[in-house]
Amino acid sequence: MIKPEGLPSAVFCSNHVASMLFTNLTRASEIGANCYHLQWDDEGCLLDCGAHPKIEGGESLPRLDLLRNRPVDALCVSHGHLDHLGAVPVAARECQDIPIFATYATTLIADRALHNSVNVMTRQRDELRLPEYPLFTHGEVNRLLERFQPVAYGRPVPLGEAEITFYEAGHIQGAAGIWIEFGDESVFYTGDVKFSDMRITRGARFPERPPRTMIIECTRGGTPSQPGFTWDREIERLTAAIEEVFARGGSVLIPCFALGKTQEVLKLFHDLFEEGRMDEQPIFIGGLSRSYTEIYDELADRSPRVCPGFRLQKKMDLVVVETREARAMHVGRGRLLVVSSGMMTPFTMSHLMARRVVERESNAVFFVGYVDPESPAGKLKAGGTGARVDLGGDVGEVEVRSRVESFDFTSHCNREHMLDCVLRLRPRNVLLVHGDPAGIEWYRQQLAVLLPEARVIVPPSGQTVDLS
Ligand SMILES: [Zn+2]
Numbered sequence: 001m002i003k004p005e006g007l008p009s010a011v012f013c014s015n016h017v018a019s020m021l022f023t024n025l026t027r028a029s030e031i032g033a034n035c036y037h038l039q040w041d042d043e044g045c046l047l048d049c050g051a052h053p054k055i056e057g058g059e060s061l062p063r064l065d066l067l068r069n070r071p072v073d074a075l076c077v078s079h080g081h082l083d084h085l086g087a088v089p090v091a092a093r094e095c096q097d098i099p100i101f102a103t104y105a106t107t108l109i110a111d112r113a114l115h116n117s118v119n120v121m122t123r124q125r126d127e128l129r130l131p132e133y134p135l136f137t138h139g140e141v142n143r144l145l146e147r148f149q150p151v152a153y154g155r156p157v158p159l160g161e162a163e164i165t166f167y168e169a170g171h172i173q174g175a176a177g178i179w180i181e182f183g184d185e186s187v188f189y190t191g192d193v194k195f196s197d198m199r200i201t202r203g204a205r206f207p208e209r210p211p212r213t214m215i216i217e218c219t220r221g222g223t224p225s226q227p228g229f230t231w232d233r234e235i236e237r238l239t240a241a242i243e244e245v246f247a248r249g250g251s252v253l254i255p256c257f258a259l260g261k262t263q264e265v266l267k268l269f270h271d272l273f274e275e276g277r278m279d280e281q282p283i284f285i286g287g288l289s290r291s292y293t294e295i296y297d298e299l300a301d302r303s304p305r306v307c308p309g310f311r312l313q314k315k316m317d318l319v320v321v322e323t324r325e326a327r328a329m330h331v332g333r334g335r336l337l338v339v340s341s342g343m344m345t346p347f348t349m350s351h352l353m354a355r356r357v358v359e360r361e362s363n364a365v366f367f368v369g370y371v372d373p374e375s376p377a378g379k380l381k382a383g384g385t386g387a388r389v390d391l392g393g394d395v396g397e398v399e400v401r402s403r404v405e406s407f408d409f410t411s412h413c414n415r416e417h418m419l420d421c422v423l424r425l426r427p428r429n430v431l432l433v434h435g436d437p438a439g440i441e442w443y444r445q446q447l448a449v450l451l452p453e454a455r456v457i458v459p460p461s462g463q464t465v466d467l468s
Contacts, residue, residue, distance in 0.1 A: 019040065019041075019185065019466065019467075019468040020038060020039070020040050020182065020185045020187060020212075020213065020466075020467040020468060021038070021039040021040075021464050021465070021466055021467065022036065022037070022038055022039075022187070022213070022215075022431065022459060022464065022465045022467055023036070023037040023039075023066065023070070023459075023462070023463065023464045023465070024036055024433065024459040024460065024461055024462065024463065024465075025037055025046075025062040025063045025064065025066055025067075025461075025462070026062055026063070026433075026461055027052070027059070027062065027063060027461055028461055032050075032052040032053065032054065032055070032083060033050040033051055033052040033060065033061065033062050033083055033086070033087065034047075034048040034049075034050045034062075034078075034083055034084050034433070034434055035047075035048055035049045035050060035062030035063075035064075035087065035091075036048065036189070036215065036433070037066070037067065037070055037072070038180060038187060039070060039071060040161070040162055040180075040182040040183075040185060041161065041182070042071055043071050043073050043159070043160040043161060043162060043182075044070055044071040044072055044073060045072065045073055045074040045075065045076055045159065045162075045164070045180070046067075046072055046074075046075045046076065046091060046095075047076050047078070047178060047189050047215070048076070048077060048078050048084040048085070048191070049062060049064075049075060049077070049084075049085070049086075049087045049088045049090075049091040050062070050081075050082060050083040050084040050085060050086050050087055051082055051083065051086030051087045051117075052083065053082065053083055053343070053345075053372075054372065054374065054375070056124065056128055056130060057130050057132060057133070058132055058135070060086075060087075061087045061090055061135070062087055062091075063461065063462055064087070064090060064091055064094055066462060067091070067094055067095070068094075072094075072095040072098060073098055073159055073160055074098055074099050074100070074101055074159050074164070075088060075091060075092065075095065075098065075099075075100045075101070076100075076101045076102070076164060076178050077100060077101070077102040077106055077110070078106075078169065078175060078176050078177070078178060078189065078191030078192070079103075079106055079109075079169070079171060079172055079174055079175035079176065079191055079192060080105075080106045080109030080110055080113055080172065080174060080259060081113075081172070081192065081257075081259065081260070082113060082117065084191065084192070085106075085109075085110055085113060085114070086113075086114075086117055087135075088100065088110070088114070088144065089114060089135075089136035089140050089141055089144050090135055090136055092140075092144050092147065093136075093140070098147070099147060099148075099149045100144070100147045100148045100149065101149055101151045101157065101164060101166070102148055102149075102150065102151065102174070102176075103150060103151060103152075103153065103166060103174040103175075103176055103303070104150040104152075104174070104299075104302060104303070105173045105174025105295075105299050105302070105303045106174040106175075106176070107145070107148045107150050107174075108174075108295050108298065108299065109173075109174060109259065109292070109295055110145065110148065111141075111145055112291050112292065112295060113259065114136075114141040114144070114145075115138060115141055116288060116291075117134075117136075118134045118136065118137060118138050118141060121133040121134035121135060122134050123347075127347070151164075151166045151176075152166075153166055153167060153168050153176065153205070153304070154166075154167065156181075159180075161182055161183075162180055162181060162182040163180070163181045163182075164178065164179065164180050164181075165178075165179040165181075165207075166178055166179075167179065167204070167205060167206050167207055168202070168204055168205040168206075168304060169190065169191050169192065169193045169194070169204045169206075170193055170194030170195060170196070170197075170198070170201055170202065170203045170204040170411070170413070171191070171192045171193055171194045171201065171204075171260070171411050171412070172192075172201060172259060172260030172411065173200070173201055173260070173263075173295075173296060173299050173303050173305065174299075174303060175191060175192060175193075175201075176191060177189060177190045177191055177193065177204065177206055178191065179207060179211065184212070185212055185213075185467065185468065186211040186212050186213070187211060187212070187213045187214075187215065187467065188206075188207070188211035188213070188214050188215070188425075188427070189214075189215040190206075190214070190215065190216050190217055190418075190421075191217065192217050192219070192411075192412060192434070193217060193412065193413045193418065194410075194411050194412060194413050195413045195417045195418075195421070196231075196413075196417075197306050198264050198306070198411060199264050199267035199268050199271065199306065199307070200263055200264055200267050200296065200305050200306060200307060200310070201260075201264070201305055201306070201411075202304060202305055202306045204413075206421065206425075208424075208425075209425075210425045210426050210427055211425065211427050212427060212428050212429065212467065213427055213428065213429040213430075213431065213467045214422060214425065214427040214429070214430050214431070215431040215433055216418055216422060216430065216431070216432060216433070216443070217412070217418075217433065217434040217435065218415075218418075218432050218433065218434055218435025218436075218439040218440050218442075218443055219370065219412040219434060219435055219439065220410065220412050220413065220414055220415045220418075220439065221415050221432075221435045221436075221438065221439025221440055221441070221442040221443050222435070222436055222438035222439035222442060223414075223415065223439070224415075225414050225415070225416055226408075229408065231409070234407055234408055234409065235268065235272070237407065238366065238368075238407050239272060239277055239278055241364065241366065241403075241405060241407075242278070242336070242364075242366075243278075245362065245363065245364045245403065246333075246334045248361075248362040249333045249334070249362050250333065250334075250360065250361075250362030250363040250364060250402070250403075251331050251332055251333060251334060251335035251336070251337060251357065251363050251364075252335070252336055252337065252363070252364045252365075252366055253331075253337045253339070253350065253353060253354070253357045253363070253364070253365045253366070254336070254337065254338045254339070254365075254366050254367075254368055255339065255340070255341065255342050255343070255344050255350035255365070255367065255377055256289070256338050256339065256340055256341075256342050256350075256368065256369070257340060257341060257342040257369065258286065258288040258289040258291075258292050258340035258341065259292045260292075260411055261342060261368065261369050261409075261411060262285060262289040262292065262293065262338055262340065263292065263293055263296045263312060264409070264411065265338055265368060265409070266283060266285070266293065266312050266316060266318070266338065267307070267310070267312065268409075269283060269316075269336070269338075270312070270315055270316050280317075281317070281334070281336065282317040282318070282319045282336075283316065283317070283318055283319070283336045283337075283338055284318075284319045284320075284321055284335060284336065284337045284338065284339065285318055285319070285320060285321070285338050285339060286320070286321055286322075286323065286326070286339045286340055286348075286349040287320060287321075287322050287323065288340055289338070289339065289340055290318070290320045293312050293313060293318070294313065296312060297311040297312055297313050297314070321339070321349065323349060323352065326339075326349045326352040326353055327352050329353065329356075330356075331353065331356045331357055331360070331363065333362075337353060337357075339353065342367075342369055342370070342371065342377065343371065343372055343375035343376065343377045343378070344375060344376040344377040344380065344391065345375065345376065346376070346391075346392050346393025346394070346395070347393060347394075350377070351376060351391065351393055351395060352395075354376070354380070354391055354395055354398065355391075355395050355398050357402055358380070358389075358398050358399075358400045358401065358402045358404075359398065359399065359401055359402070360401060360402060361401045361402065362402075363402040363403070364402055364403035364404070364405065365380060365402060365403070365404050365405075366405050366406070366407060367381055367404075367405070367406040367407065368406075368407050368408075368409045369409060369410055369411065370410060370412065371406075376389075376391040376392050376393075376395075379391070380400065380404060381404065381406060383400060383404075384400065384404045385400055385401065385402065385403060385404055386400065386401075387399075387400050388400070415439070415442060415443070418443075419443070419446055419447075419450070422447065422451065423450055423451060426451065426454070427454060428453075428454060428455065429454065429455045429456075429457060429467050430443075430447055430451070430454050430455070430456045430457070431457050431458075431459055431465070432444065432456065432457070432458050432459075433459065440458055443456075444456055444458065
């Protein structure tokens with residue numbers, strides 16, 4: 001355990017009355033690297049430790065220098081996306097010999113995701129001239145994985161004087177909301193959440209008892225829900241659009257996050273084939289998506305889900321395209337290309353295929369989840385058919401002749417659902433994190449009217465908030 005040196009005396013003036021201190025270790029409150037420190041008495045833990053997906057180099061890491069004066073007795077990882085997990089190996093270097101709590105599914109995912117991170121950083125070292133890369137090594141990841149202690153949903157684990165409980169959070173397999181209790185104090189960190197069932201991962205099962213403090217993700221705070229929107233209608237719109245593209249002799253590129261979104265989209269297509277709503281056909285995926293699909297299949301009987309025992313690879317015809325093939329691959333006719341990354345980040349498969357897809361009128365690019373407006377995918381989405389769009393990397397500017405359309409199959413909860421959850425639990429403090437300024441402002445305004453007795457806080461980077 002790291003013990004504080006020269007900690008301000010105010011921190012310890014509690015006379016053993018329970019108190020909790022929260023410090024936001026992210027460099028900004030925007031959607032990016034998640035990392036929060038919680039302290040009770042002279043004990044503490046980290047909630048997530050992610051790497052910022054849009055920033056390269058050491059600046060992508062949270063402010064781990066601030067841990068020097070803070071106790072860290074455990075690292076708690078809410079789920080396996082890299083903006084929650086990607087900096088854990090660096091933090092673990094600072095915090096030797098402490099356990100890492102995560103669900104079993106997250107432990108499996110972490111193995112794949114962190115080793116892949118080392119590979120990507122090693123490649124980027126030359127591509128982007130970043131001599132500090134990789135920020136950690138395969139050896140460090142292997143040693144780190146031995147420190148993971150799988151935690152079952154709903155079963156409290158002791159940590160010093162406190163108790164930590166993980167609850168299902170929907171979103172992806174293994175995702176958890178994390179409850180920390182110490183004396184009268186309790187904090188519930190939602191992590192990334194989806195309240196409704198998807199095709200594989202079922203909706204969140206959060207506790208009904210009120211925590212004193214809730215830390216909520218605000219990803220969709222700036223996205224108004226469309227009146228009359230249902231997933232079924234969205235599925236109908238997607239199947240009709242794919243049919244139109246195929247009828248014109250085109251192919252469909254669906255840029256997807258390799259972990260979570262790809263498997264949900266694959267299961268959706270499986271169901272559509274089974275129900276006869278689409279003609280059965282092979283689906284093209286990338287190598288990284290195949291790895292995460294294997295993990296999802298491995299979890300078929302071990303992680304709660306809508307379809308226990310269902311294995312994608314057994315039931316579907318998946319054609320794996322390796323990155324080196326993607327550069328020269330003929331896009332062809334009537335193909336479904338479900339490839340990462342969702343943001344079309346340079347050097348990923350969706351980016352490598354982009355030019356050949358968008359230059360033909362008969363093809364289509366269909367977005368199915370969150371797209372960062374600054375990313376190549378965000379620019380393509382905003383520009384649409386007929387625009388000239390700079391996709392960056394070695395693709396550069398392209399003239400978009402293909403169809404470009406968006407479908408809402410988000411794996412984050414709608415803002416109304418999160419607001420309902422907060423209003424039901426009625427915490428005394430609500431901390432707003434993981435959202436763009438408009439999203440955070442929407443929650444702030446709603447809570448000011450609907451839960452006026454609550455203290456609503458947008459925790460500034462690097463500052464400590466007393467939650468008692
Ligand atoms: Zn996530």
